[in-house]
Amino acid sequence: MVTRTRRSAAPATPSAQAQPAPAARAARAVRKNVRRAASGMLGLSGERMSKVDTAWLRMDSDSNLMMINGVWTLAPGITWEALCERVQQRLLQYPRFHQRVVEDAAGATWVEDQRFDIAAHVVRERLPRRKGLSPQQALQERVGELAMRPLDARRPLWQIHLVEDFTGDDGQRGSALIVRIHHCIADGIALISVTMSLVDGGSEPPKRSRKAPASAEDWIADALIRPLAGITTKALDLAGDSAARSLHLLREPEKVLEHGLAGSVDAARVAYQLLSDAAALALMPDDSPTRLKGKPGRAKRVAWCPPIPLDEVKAIGRALNCSVNDVLLACVAGALGSYLRQHGDDPADKEIRAMIPVNLRPLEEAWKLGNRFGLVPLVLPIGLANPIERVYEVRRRMTALKGSTQPLLAFAMLAVAGLLVKPAQDALLNLFGRKTTAVMTNVPGPGEALTLCGARVTQCMFWVPQSGDIGLGVSILSYGGGVQFGVITDTQLCPEPQQIIDAFTPEFAQLSLLTLMLPWGSE
Structure with missing residues (x-):
């Protein structure tokens, strides 16, 4: 807390007494504008956006x-x-x-x-x-x-x-x-x-306590330092307890001696992981050129498919020793490859990158709103025609991303971008746009059917926004025992997204059939 001491007023000098009225008014106006700017910058007249x-x-x-x-x-x-x-x-x-x-x-x-x-x-x-x-x-x-x-x-x-x-x-x-x-x-x-x-029967959000107006130091700590440090810890927790401990060692190097060699090794390992992931993000190669990649226009279209039973997806995952996410992402890759083949493009030996959001906060704090997620780049094997082979390749790539600090680095990049003027922000974030064909997200929705104002919610779907020159968004949502697949496309790059949707269900059906034909316990 910054405190100010009151100084005794100095005797007025002849020059001050003779100061012309217009100059005095101008000085007061400047002081008023400075106070107003400071108030706006520190969020004292409202709640500052992160x-x-x-x-x-x-x-x-x-x-x-x-x-x-x-x-x-x-x-x-x-x-x-x-x-x-x-x-x-x-x-x-x-x-x-x-x-x-x-x-x-x-x-x-x-x-x-x-x-x-x-x-x-x-x-x-x-x-x-x-x-x-x-x-x-x-x-x-x-x-x-x-x-x-x-x-x-x-x-x-x-x-x-x-x-x-x-x-x-x-x-x-x-x-x-x-x-x-x-x-x-x-x-x-x-x-x-x-x-x-x-929805009907839903509970009200927890009440948030109002904070007193903050000083400059408090605002900087609350808006920049503490949230990033806290989310960093949560992100590294996903990689294991040793990674979280190492984060604290990196922040407080003097404690390395107290923890001994093991602490130093952990700290070095996490430091190496951070540097490796930062290099991987910065040096991502360009996507394979396809008709889905290019300069978007100013019109969008959306499409979605009927729900697929979630139990069927889980059964395939158990049979192949893969996650539900692996199965669905493999079907998405197959649908995109099928769409390209349908339009005369050969997807063999081609791959496209999708940015996938990764949640970085406890689910019990979701009611606080705001954005608390990072991004990881997943390269989709659209050129693999065999559905089983495609599932295992997606699983391998997803496994390689586990424990990565790339979600944290992407979140930090967004935080830095928010500090910059818009042209500089655009230049920074174009790193993702140039190297990415799609934004893809998989959100777990309610397991039971919902009602709103007495009416049953028969279907729900959503679409993620795309940034920069990305023209394809893919959304997967589980709800009421089913899973839905939706796409939003730029009409200049993909005029008929329904054709991608129409390829998704056959891809899933083919994967399901081949899984049933496999001998038990085989991979």
């Missing part, structure tokens, strides 16, 4: 908006009035959903929206009715259009569009929700927590 969230806020581009887009279908339908009431009761318990963002030279601040209007955020939507266009296709087209419509920066950065009268491909009449939330508010894991408070 540097990682600031990076996501400023990552919007003409080709990619940093919004998480989602769709829920409900049966039977719900009314706009009922949805507004539920949002006011539950969603607005999270401060971020009634706060707008004010940017300044040093970053951004969350401030209360004094003119908050629920009708501006929960809006009625009417899908176009065109000959040959099913309601499902109309919904997909509308999601693609909204994915490229910026949110109103004068208001909290989220919207829910309600289609009150919607009929799905299964013939069920009901409603559909299109949800748009800017990534600076939260990541996918945190939004699952939001979802669970919004």
Whole structure:
């Protein structure tokens, strides 16, 4: 805490007494502006946005908006009035959903929206009715259009569009929700927590204690140093207790002597791992050239498939001694390879890189929102035609990434990017865009079917945003005993994402059949 001592006023000098009024007013104005700038920089007039969230806020581009887009279908339908009431009761318990963002030279601040209007955020939507266009296709087209419509920066950065009268491909009449939330508010894991408070029977989020205005030193510690140190520890915990201990040794080298040679070896091992992973990120080779890689335009399309039974995916994983994630990622790689072959490209000997988010916080703290994840680059073996061989290759590559500090380094890079001016931030983050074809995420959703305002949530899907020149987003979501696969694409690079979706189910079916034909216990 910085304290100031009051000095006795010095006698006025003749020059001070003779200071002209305009000069005095100018001096007062300068002092006022300096105080105002300092207040804004330190977040004293609101809650300061973290540097990682600031990076996501400023990552919007003409080709990619940093919004998480989602769709829920409900049966039977719900009314706009009922949805507004539920949002006011539950969603607005999270401060971020009634706060707008004010940017300044040093970053951004969350401030209360004094003119908050629920009708501006929960809006009625009417899908176009065109000959040959099913309601499902109309919904997909509308999601693609909204994915490229910026949110109103004068208001909290989220919207829910309600289609009150919607009929799905299964013939069920009901409603559909299109949800748009800017990534600076939260990541996918945190939004699952939001979802669970919004549905019937959901609990309100824990109450957060309000902090007193912080000094400059407190703000720097709280906003920059402590969160990064804490998340670093959690990330290295994934690699084992010795890695976590070594982190503390690296931060406090004088304790190496107390821990002896073993501590020194652990510290050296983690230091080597950090340097190796940093070099791997910096020196990533370019992806294989495919039609999915290039300069994106300004239009998006989305598609998703019907749910696949999660028990079937688990059974394949057990039979092949692989994780559910290995199985699903192998099917994604197969679907992308099949799509390329369908369009005359030979994917043999080709590989594409997908950036995969890795959660860096305890799930019980997801209600705090914000972004607490890193990224790891997974090279997808799209050129392997044999589904079994592809699963084992994905497993091998995923195993090699375990214990990596790359998620931590990616998180740190985002934190640094949030400290820079936007052109410098863009230049830094283009490292990922140039070397990556897709962003891919796998989020575990609720295991049981949910209800909202008395209506059953029959289907839910979401799409991750892409940054820079990345034109392909792949999402995998488990919900209610099923797993869904969805893609969002830039129309200039992939005009018909449904063709990728249509290849996913046959890839899974082929893998399932071949797994049944294998002798037990073999690999």
